[in-house]
Amino acid sequence: MARIIGGVTSSHIPAVGNAIANNLTQEPYWKRFFDGYEPAKAWLRERKPDVAIVVYNDHGLNFFLDKMPTFALGCADVYHNADEGWALKPVAPFRGDAQLSWHIAESLMDQEFDLCTCQEMKVDHGFVNPLRALYGTAEIWPITTIPLAVNTVQHPVPTARRCLKLGHALRRAIESYPEDLSVVILGTGGMSHQLQGERAGLIDVDFDLDCMDRIANDPEWMTGFSNAEIIRRAGTEGIETIMWLVMRGALQSNVRVVHKHYHAPISNTGAGVLVLENYS
Amino acid sequence: MSWIRHDYDDIAGTYVFDGKHAHGAYALNKLLFSFNSEENRAEFDRDPPAYCDRYGVKDEYKELVLKKDFLGMLRAGANIYYLAKMAIPRGTSVQDAGAQFQGITTKEFQAKLLAKGEGLRERLVKRGGYWNG
Numbered sequence: 001m002a003r004i005i006g007g008v009t010s011s012h013i014p015a016v017g018n019a020i021a022n023n024l025t026q027e028p029y030w031k032r033f034f035d036g037y038e039p040a041k042a043w044l045r046e047r048k049p050d051v052a053i054v055v056y057n058d059h060g061l062n063f064f065l066d067k068m069p070t071f072a073l074g075c076a077d078v079y080h081n082a083d084e085g086w087a088l089k090p091v092a093p094f095r096g097d098a099q100l101s102w103h104i105a106e107s108l109m110d111q112e113f114d115l116c117t118c119q120e121m122k123v124d125h126g127f128v129n130p131l132r133a134l135y136g137t138a139e140i141w142p143i144t145t146i147p148l149a150v151n152t153v154q155h156p157v158p159t160a161r162r163c164l165k166l167g168h169a170l171r172r173a174i175e176s177y178p179e180d181l182s183v184v185i186l187g188t189g190g191m192s193h194q195l196q197g198e199r200a201g202l203i204d205v206d207f208d209l210d211c212m213d214r215i216a217n218d219p220e221w222m223t224g225f226s227n228a229e230i231i232r233r234a235g236t237e238g239i240e241t242i243m244w245l246v247m248r249g250a251l252q253s254n255v256r257v258v259h260k261h262y263h264a265p266i267s268n269t270g271a272g273v274l275v276l277e278n279y280s
Numbered sequence: 281m282s283w284i285r286h287d288y289d290d291i292a293g294t295y296v297f298d299g300k301h302a303h304g305a306y307a308l309n310k311l312l313f314s315f316n317s318e319e320n321r322a323e324f325d326r327d328p329p330a331y332c333d334r335y336g337v338k339d340e341y342k343e344l345v346l347k348k349d350f351l352g353m354l355r356a357g358a359n360i361y362y363l364a365k366m367a368i369p370r371g372t373s374v375q376d377a378g379a380q381f382q383g384i385t386t387k388e389f390q391a392k393l394l395a396k397g398e399g400l401r402e403r404l405v406k407r408g409g410y411w412n413g
Contacts, residue, residue, distance in 0.1 A: 032413055035413060036411050036413070039411060059361040059364075060312075060313050060316070060359070060361050060362050060365070061316060064309075064310070064313050065302050065306065065309055065310075065313075065359070066310075082316070083316055083317070083318060084316060084365065085315045085316050085321070085364070085365025085366070085368070085369065086365070086368055086369060087318065087369065153297065153359065153361060154297055154298070154299075154302050154359075155286075155296055155297060155298035155299075156298070194293075194294060194378075195360045195374050195377075195378065196294065196295070196354050196360045196377065196378070196381070197293045197294035197295060197354075197381055198292070198293035198294075198381050198382055199291075199292065199293030199294045200293075200377070200378030200379075200381050200382065200389075201378050201382070201389055201392050201393055203393065203396040205396060205397075205400065205403065209403070209404075209407055213407070213409075226287065227288070228286070228287040228288040228291070231288050231291060231294075231296060232288070232291055235294075236291075236294045236295075236296055236297075237360070257409065259411060260409050260410045260411060261410065261411040262400075262404060262410060263397075263400070264396050264397045264400060265393040265394060265396050265397050267374075267375075268374065268375065268378065268393060270396075
């Protein structure tokens with residue numbers, strides 16, 4: 001049977017990809033941010049998961065505002081990165097697992113999550129940059145990936161509670177897959193940030209650290225917030241942090257906290273790395 | 281017909297990209313989304329007014345695009361992620377836009393950001409359990 005070994009969170013900001021591409025990770029501005037990934041990378045090297053489910057939001061590469069699915073699952077054998085308007089060189093394509101994806105889609109539907117299935121899905125910085133931060137830049141990626149896109153761009157977006165419940169359903173989906181696969185869930189994006197408006201530049205370190213500690217040990221806490229309350233504290237674009245709850249919901253209720261790393265500011269954001277491990 | 285009010289409408293200094301903005305600025309955002317393609321970017325550069333017409337970007341929206349008034353476009357309902365496709369290659373970063381919103385320089389804006397990280401290590405020690413370099 002497939003089993004979930006744990007979850008990892010990561011920022012997915014474009015600047016992370018640029019820093020890696022331009023070899024800046026050991027520059028003073030970036031060093032602490034990237035050094036804090038080393039224990040997460042070591043954990044992945046040791047545990048060697050076969051598949052990563054990457055929970056992220058598309059920023060206008062695969063989806064446009066004409067049709068905006070709340071939850072969309074990649075169901076393909078391969079996913080391509082592409083030009084997002086900045087003429088950057090796309091990274092190498094990502095290997096998918098269509099059979100596992102379709103099983104997850106079927107199981108989630110059975111559990112009343114009516115998601116959008118995608119047989120073609122271009123993956124943007126939201127998907128790519130966490131994998132680059134955790135695995136480096138590869139010509140052939142060392143892990144199979146399945147994109148799970150959550151709309152955090154155009155409101156109404158799902159609630160924190162809904163995201164946690166999706167995680168619960170995702171766990172049942174994966175654990176009912178008959179193949180012997182080990183799976184890691186990546187929760188990406190956030191943390192607090194505000195990009196537009198006079199409130200631009202907002203970062204709330206205390207709220208971010210509360211989110212990290214509670215998501216690790218008491219994820220229900222975050223479901224007590226409405227999206228408006230999260231936006232008020234974490235910034236309008238900081239709403240992305242709800243995606244971490246999909247990851248958290250897919251894990252056991254008690255997990256081992258392998259690693260906690262927080263850095264601020266990085267670009268306009270607070271950035272958190274959690275490595276949470278299921279007890280075997 | 282009227283737009284329903286939301287519990288986030290009173291948060292000062294932001295707008296939340298919802299149906300009201302997505303509806304009003306649909307053509308503008310469609311034009312911005314088209315810049316994912318190199319071919320489209322080149323076509324825009326050859327004849328910006330004609331490109332706006334092709335996407336149905338009219339009146340004040342068209343004026344903002346032709347003036348490359350990124351701040352104005354954001355205020356008019358451009359989605360920040362879509363705007364970044366036009367603004368960043370033209371030398372206006374998201375931080376430049378943030379600074380402009382506050383009427384300060386980008387350097388000042390960046391300094392304000394850096395100040396958020398002051399005393400971070402000590403705060404993490406107090407919390408406990410954090411990697412700290």
